[in-house]
Amino acid sequence: GSELLKHEREQSNIPVDKLSEFLFTKEVLDRQKKILNILTAEKVFDKSQNYFNGREERFKTALARQKRMRQLAVRHQWTKDEYMMASELISEPGPYGLHVSMFLITLRDQGTPEQHKLFLEKAENYEIIGCYAQTELGHGSNVRGLETTATWNPDDKTFILHSPHLTASKWWIGSLGRTANHAVVMAQLIIDGKSYGPHPFVVQIRDLRTHEPLENIHVGDIGPKFGYNTMDNGFLLLNHVKIPHVNMLAKFSGVDPKTNKYVKPASASLVYGTLTWVRSTIVLQSGGVLARGVTIATRYAAVRRQFQDRDAKEDTGENQVLNYTMVQVRLLPLLAATFALHFTGRGMMDLYQENQKKMAGDVGKIAHTGRGPSPEELFPSTDLLADLHATSCGLKALASTTAAEGLEVCRRACGGHGYSSFSGIGSWYADYLPTTTWEGDNYMLTQQVARYLLKSARAVLKGNPSENDTTRIFRFFLSRRDMGAAFDVLGRDEDIVAAFAWRTSFLTFEALKHRDEEKNSWNSLLVDFWRLSTAHSQYLIVKNFYEALRSYSIAEELDPETIGIMHKLFRLYALHTLEREASEFFSSSAVTVRQIQLARTKAVMKLLEEIRPHAVRLVDSWNFPDWQLDSSLGRYDGKVYEDLFHRASELNPLNALTVDPYPESEVLVKKDERDKFRSKL
Amino acid sequence: GSELLKHEREQSNIPVDKLSEFLFTKEVLDRQKKILNILTAEKVFDKSQNYFNGREERFKTALARQKRMRQLAVRHQWTKDEYMMASELISEPGPYGLHVSMFLITLRDQGTPEQHKLFLEKAENYEIIGCYAQTELGHGSNVRGLETTATWNPDDKTFILHSPHLTASKWWIGSLGRTANHAVVMAQLIIDGKSYGPHPFVVQIRDLRTHEPLENIHVGDIGPKFGYNTMDNGFLLLNHVKIPHVNMLAKFSGVDPKTNKYVKPASASLVYGTLTWVRSTIVLQSGGVLARGVTIATRYAAVRRQFQDRDAKEDTGENQVLNYTMVQVRLLPLLAATFALHFTGRGMMDLYQENQKKMAGDVGKIAHTGRGPSPEELFPSTDLLADLHATSCGLKALASTTAAEGLEVCRRACGGHGYSSFSGIGSWYADYLPTTTWEGDNYMLTQQVARYLLKSARAVLKGNPSENDTTRIFRFFLSRRDMGAAFDVLGRDEDIVAAFAWRTSFLTFEALKHRDEEKNSWNSLLVDFWRLSTAHSQYLIVKNFYEALRSYSIAEELDPETIGIMHKLFRLYALHTLEREASEFFSSSAVTVRQIQLARTKAVMKLLEEIRPHAVRLVDSWNFPDWQLDSSLGRYDGKVYEDLFHRASELNPLNALTVDPYPESEVLVKKDERDKFRSKL
Ligand SMILES: Cc1cc2nc3c(=O)[nH]c(=O)nc-3n(C[C@H](O)[C@H](O)[C@H](O)COP(=O)(O)OP(=O)(O)OC[C@H]3O[C@@H](n4cnc5c(N)ncnc54)[C@H](O)[C@@H]3O)c2cc1C
Ligand SMILES: Cc1cc2nc3c(=O)[nH]c(=O)nc-3n(C[C@H](O)[C@H](O)[C@H](O)COP(=O)(O)OP(=O)(O)OC[C@H]3O[C@@H](n4cnc5c(N)ncnc54)[C@H](O)[C@@H]3O)c2cc1C
Structure with a gap:
């Protein structure tokens, strides 16, 4: 094994450290080293029994680790970024997970200064430990359908929280099962018999000393899951539980205790921004998530030898399986995707930050991975940040699907040994999978993207669109629709981007016709919408990748040879996608059938061959310590x-x-x- | 929940029991009832802690269950089929798994009568318990590359079994880790310094009384896996272990102890047949494997309600998610696939049985799920049964991939609750996954299919083909190649089959051109071969499904309405496949771009709508007892x-x-x- 990888590293000139720095910055790499040293010195973080332990043992160990992390964070005065780095290196969901993310964030973003004093400060000091309880047995995606009620009681100025049916039980709530003693509970606010929709309430659920559930509260862990078993996702039934007025988080809306009237939210845009930010984080992380699997599978495929080459004239020994084109075509497009997703995530973050600057608030700066509310459900009319929001929905869906499914491709590419827990892919995959479901189910999100694209298309047709990339590509499409396009996708990189833009535009106006002219029902168009959203998101990825390679900084930081290889990765990602989605590309006349055939049989195969020698160094540049991969x-x-x-x-x-x-x-x-x-x- | 399913069952007339009988026969359904009653009465088979237990507990429970199963089998004099039915209902791999399958089969098929007395009889009585040890740390697919040696010792007429390197360690061997006391070890036979390739040897590895490993044997469990954790897959290192001459299984080949010469195998065709049979079993089972996930997801999607219909004019309550087309398009084509795979498996089995009749032996009658040798590796020149063999390779790959990936689609379609272990899909999926890797890695198998198709195409071109379906479709293709085809895929079912045949033929002759005329390397064509094999296997499935619906027995057993729905399922499977593989269909001119667009936007959507009301009854007809699904x-x-x-x-x-x-x-x-x-x- 060692010599083979040594040889692999010798046959390529990619400056691994430089490339890592370009991808992550020197600051981040230094941080990684520093935190890694601290963690590996502590016995509690020893991973050697992780794959062997059962649920209860794993949960206990995870709790011990989270406690120690908190202690270290205090002792070393870790920044948020340092804490996140530690989490990443440990790579297991832990029982403080939702406390650190959604509980703190919701208290901060939705609490008044008085509530910050009362709850946030204690939570930051771990005097109280919380979770975010939105989803119920009966309702997840449809937040407005939640059944838990919070009824305003004008007599003693309290709320009564109650779960009227079994399906109203909170469910899936991270950190709730065994760990939390408080919860932010989303419940239907009811004043004088009238419902005002879901709102957040702080509810104490366990005794601070004994940690036993309080009276009228039925709480526990929901049981084992496909992954995520170090986390205690919980259930919660409330039986007429009374809480004071101050426990309704009241920054945006509330109940006036004097008039007993509902106070409407001024604007929902800030929360809206948080959600966009969370989804952008998922996009940014997806590259690294996938890269773990690609790193493992690529290194193994370089070490694994099986069979002689079939056309070999003499005994050359067994072939590294990475040399088989059938292995390459599974792994190398995914390698390309890791970079594509990384640059896209970066692009999204930049856009988001730019936008935030233009806005008043500064929410969403703290890193978290929580499962948030759906303000597009709560405040369906908001249209601020609409382009960015739609982008984040579509990309969240595509990026997390790509990463999740790509990991399984990597696992399977490792043959039998991929099935061993020691491959390190299976558990990582299993833990990641819910990302395709939470923060908006990936299929459902595509409806929001389509809705936005249709709206933009209508505005373009009416001649009063806002000025952004989406309307720009639509206008170009309309201007050329009757002339057709002639994109040289095999010759020019910018034409690849343009062909993807063309396909999106084509599908948008098709869908618009179905909806507005033919008056088809929304439900009958869901599959078209999903295709449209996927197409649009692929366009965005291709465009972001392309722009990253044209950026000023890349030319500053990397040598031309390395940049050349990055361009090949760009083309591999784009052309491989193009041939897989071939029929949409030629139905829209973005490319010809001949071009697709050539892409498939020539261009992609050639790119595989050219990238192959650099594969190991390219995965090295993702810079995963062995301790993190645990593979x-x-x-x-x-x-x-x-x-x-x-x-x-x-x-x-x-x-x-x-x-x-x-x-x-x-x-x-x-x-x-x-x-x-x-x-x- | 209950009323919704009741309503579902009321809105369709499909005669569930009749359809079940048609699919499985009354005999099998009765058997199921009988065995289920026996099992559920026994405490040891209680499943309620399955999802909670850790590895060690699960393994112990599985061992207890296997012991009890054996006791019940003796007491009730179970037939092989009854034993298999019990396994299916229990649905967990167990530590006797490889004893019951590969160990017994190999002893029987490859042992002499003397060896049957010595080993097989004891094994059948569980006096010795065995496994099949072929794969090593360093070699799985490439059986000829195995490193374990069995060196003939002419002085005392013994073999010395030895693992010369760490990579020679046997690995993945089911039942070996803790349970077996014997193994059939595949090892390179060496006589007088010359190697004769891998051969099977019976090796005792543990003491029959103490169950401790014998001297010079290092054996143990290989650790936790993504699934299959109730099984003790093991490793085995042999340090110059001596075994007598009679321990080499000698039905086909051996060492003559008098002359010390190798005795060559007469014919490999019988073993070849077994392998074909094992793969056909995988095809036959794949329908049922997938049907479990489809049953769970379909019923849940009928119970789960989320959101109002977006175009609803008034308050109609929340919609069953099965009504959303985006859910339908994920589940219903898989529902169609369950039937397609079932009928294809049946077709394969019939063909196999027919062929067996023509041949002398009667191997392969005992059901098993073992991971067998690769006689196409051991005896590469064999070409008996070639068509059936190639068919079984291609279909094994496509069927197991379809089932495995389909299960994950079903799980994800259940939203958040799909991630709970209680969904019953996750563990089933995880246990099934290795089927894509063992009995020939699915990607590698496609090379064998391609090799066969190329060979057939060459024969057709030369004018001396054997008479079978493959050569028939090739000849038709050649006769029409210059006229083009005009298949009415949206109008006539037989034209769908013909279009699939055309595509296979087109891809075959393309590949042949690349290989024979353009002299491309084998390796450079692997991706084309994989596509070709997939295309060919899809053709076979479509054809088998079509023929099953035209069979005499269906008209006898089912009413016209039900047959009509089965036809719709046929079209859904075929047209959905066609639109997903669109680009190959029009590159080959099997269909036009317009036809594909219509298939996508009209035909498939219409079929979803028509099948939707029958979905629950259709899954009911798969007849899974709740106890089996455990969901x-x-x-x-x-x-x-x-x-x-x-x-x-x-x-x-x-x-x-x-x-x-x-x-x-x-x-x-x-x-x-x-x-x-x-x-x-
Ligand atoms: C590991 C894990 C951790 C979680 N942690 C938390 C937490 O800490 N706090 C919290 O509040 N929640 C949490 N959740 C819950 C999570 O947010 C929800 O599961 C998620 O929002 C999906 O909702 P659902 O389960 O109701 O899916 P459903 O909406 O029931 O979806 C079921 C199926 O129906 C489809 N569907 C539904 N509606 C439509 C429609 N209108 N059109 C088309 N298709 C539709 C979906 O695509 C899906 O296939 C967690 C979930 C998991 C798995
Ligand atoms: C749960 C489980 C149970 C098992 N039980 C048993 C058992 O009881 N007894 C037993 O003997 N074995 C058993 N096995 C082993 C199993 O048969 C092998 O794992 C299987 O044959 C795959 O071989 P491999 O692992 O060597 O894959 P490899 O051949 O190493 O494959 C690695 C990768 O290389 C690719 N590849 C390899 N060669 C080529 C080529 N020539 N061209 C193109 N691509 C190539 C493959 O597609 C794959 O992606 C078991 C395995 C598992 C997972």
């Missing part, structure tokens, strides 16, 4: 087999059980040496 | 929320832990009531 197959030094063997034979508690194998014998275990085994570890 | 979401009675809540709050041991949540406290668990909890269960 036998993805080790930097290529000692795949040694590590698999070590873990199986030295770290595996099952081998401390000697069984009685005969069917007639009632004895299952003849000898249980697990205690001895554990004391050795 | 809150897929319950026959629709009591989804009650069941989720019950499992979370009553069966979940994590809720017996009260933690100390504060970061400064070193105490993790304040109160551990798990013992109390368990005694309650």
